[in-house]
Every structure is written in structure tokens, then in C-alpha cells.
Amino acid sequence: MKIAYVLPRLKYSGMTRIAFLLATNLAKTCEIKVFYFGETSPSEKILNFKVPVQKIKFTEFCHELNDYNIIHSHGLKPDLYIYLNKNKINATTITTIHGYHIEELSYDRGLIFALIFGNIWNFACRNLDLAVCISQTMEEHYQKLGFNNTKTIYNGIQVPIVNRTFNKNNISNHSNRDYLKISTVSILNKRKGVEQIIKLLKINKNCYLIAIGGNEKDINRLRNLANELGVINRCNFVGYKENPWETAIHSDVFIFPSRSEGCPLALTEAAALEIPILCSDIPTFREMFEEDEVTFFKLDDIDDLNQKIIKLNEIKTKVIKAKLKVKEKFDVEQMCRNYFQLYSRIN
Incomplete structure (x- = not known):
């Protein structure tokens, strides 16, 4: 053929x-x-x-x-x-x-x-x-x-190859390493909804964002919002990385707050790597994963997002089932x- x-x-x-x-x-x-x-x-x-x-x-x-x-x-x-x-x-x-x-x-x-x-x-x-x-x-x-x-x-997807011995401290350029580290991997445009994570930082002083990917225009848009909200010191806009999972694998939780998606590769890659996942409650994600595999939050409801991330230990219990779902379906x-x-x- x-x-x-x-x-x-x-x-x-x-x-x-x-x-x-x-x-x-x-x-x-x-x-x-x-x-x-x-x-x-x-x-x-x-x-x-x-x-x-x-x-x-x-x-x-x-x-x-x-x-x-x-x-x-x-x-x-x-x-x-x-x-x-x-x-x-x-x-x-x-x-x-x-x-x-x-x-x-x-x-x-x-x-x-x-x-x-x-x-x-x-x-x-x-x-x-x-x-x-x-x-x-x-x-x-x-x-x-x-x-x-x-x-x-x-x-x-092919499961990304990562070095799990990577120095965890390197994922933050902030002097205080005790934050709850949130990673997200995407093109960072408006459809990806990353501004919701930045707004979360405003009400939860314990969170630190590592945003991987995006072009200069979208990074600057998000950086300006972080400046306006006074949380820029808890944001690290990494930009493009050859292997984003070398960084994201060492975060505490992966947040995927998209407003619209088809079947995102980053979400399934995070699940394959057993990174705890918190994602927006949209139909595509509901089709891909169950409640016992990832945790959902209401789109644009920052209080709900905050309440879910407070229960991080519960999110962590779901990683094995999420990994199995990727192997079976994606x-x-x-x-x-x-x-x-x-x-x-x-x-």
C-alpha cells in the first residue's frame, strides 16, 4: 500500500x-x-x-x-x-x-x-x-x-523517556523550594486556559507554576497577568524544551486547564509517567479518563480548582489507573x- x-x-x-x-x-x-x-x-x-x-x-x-x-x-x-x-x-x-x-x-x-x-x-x-x-x-x-x-x-503516544534522577530543585528558579509545584505543558495560547492557574496562585500562596512551552506572545500575555496579580515571583515560564517531561516529572501535580481539546498528547503523556493530574471538566477529558484516574475541576471556577489541589494526596492515588488507561486506550x-x-x- x-x-x-x-x-x-x-x-x-x-x-x-x-x-x-x-x-x-x-x-x-x-x-x-x-x-x-x-x-x-x-x-x-x-x-x-x-x-x-x-x-x-x-x-x-x-x-x-x-x-x-x-x-x-x-x-x-x-x-x-x-x-x-x-x-x-x-x-x-x-x-x-x-x-x-x-x-x-x-x-x-x-x-x-x-x-x-x-x-x-x-x-x-x-x-x-x-x-x-x-x-x-x-x-x-x-x-x-x-x-x-x-x-x-x-x-x-510513545511513553516519553525521562531521567528521574534529575535534580528536583532545578525546576524552580526561586530561592524557596517548599512550594507545591504545578507543571503544565502546552502551546500556552488562550485555548489552553493557563491563566486559571495564575489566578489560583493569587488565592493559594503555597503554589508555584512551571509553564513549559509557548511562543513569546503567549508567554508575555501570561507573564503580564502574573505581574498584575502580584504572583510573578511564583511563576517560571520555561519556554520550549526538547523534552518537557524531564522538568514536569518532578512537579507535584500536572494541571491541564484547557477550554477545548481533541485528544491531547500532553495529557496522556503525563498520565503515562504517573504524574498526578488535575484537568478541566470538559467532555473530551471525561471521555478519556474516569474520576478514579484523574481529578476534574470546573472550568473558570478558581475556588473549585483550589479546593481540588488542596486534596493533592487524593489526586496522587489515581496515577496507576491513569497509566493503565493510557496503555489500554492511547x-x-x-x-x-x-x-x-x-x-x-x-x-
């Missing part, structure tokens, strides 16, 4: 990591090539695919795509490209929908942009042969929008098997 993956860029991100894992694992039995549109800036991490890659132009159809049985796109630009050229394509066309298009675009680009391009994006995905959703909650959402070409396949090999079976069935 010959499979072509079409990506916006080769930049390291949750979306491209899924394509990377699929390409790496399925290359053992399939012929695979990755096509992409844009270059990655020098300051961004590039995913080094172990299969051939080729840059293509959005304005020109790449006829080589017709050498493949399956064309699998990820992201707005690739989905639009495949839809616009569908009458030239002989292969089966598949997209993986990684989030809630209109909602996510509204956080990044504003409501007007989101309504226009989110609906165009939905139209394109609705007219491909298959749209894979990464949670059942997401599939139900898109079916309500008129999609009749959906299937659910959960994202899978394993990378299982994800790749599911996609391979899907490709084989529709090819």
Missing part, C-alpha cells in the same frame, strides 16, 4: 507528531511519502521524518499524489488543497480532524476569521472520503454539522493498527 501524508509544515506540533508516528510505524509495511507546503523557521523544531519528504505549492497540483492509494491530510491548508483538487485525485482521501475548527480558530485568529474559514474548512472535510475524529465527543460534534463520513480513532501501536486497518478496508 502506498500512502501520502500532506502537512502544512514539518514543524514539531501535536498534529504533525501523529503523522510522524504513523509514517514511522507504517513504513515497515507500506510505501510512504510526506508532502508539505511551508518552511519551518530556524527557531522552531523540525520533525525529522524517516521517510521521503517533498515541498509542494498550494497553487499547483502535485501529480505525484496520484501514485498513491491513500492521501491523508492534516490541517486547514492540506485539507483545502485536497478538496480543491479532488477531481484530479484517483486515491482515497482522508483527513484527521485534530480539533474543533471554528472554536480553535476563534482563539487564534478571532471570531470573524473563524466563522469564515472554519466553515470553509468543515465543508472541505465533509466532502473528503473519510474524516477521522480523535474522540467520540468530537465525532458527535461533527455529525451534528452534517458530516456523514466520520470515524473515531484515538491518538496514541498506545501508539494500537493507533497505528487502527489506521492501517482503516486504510486496508477503504483502499
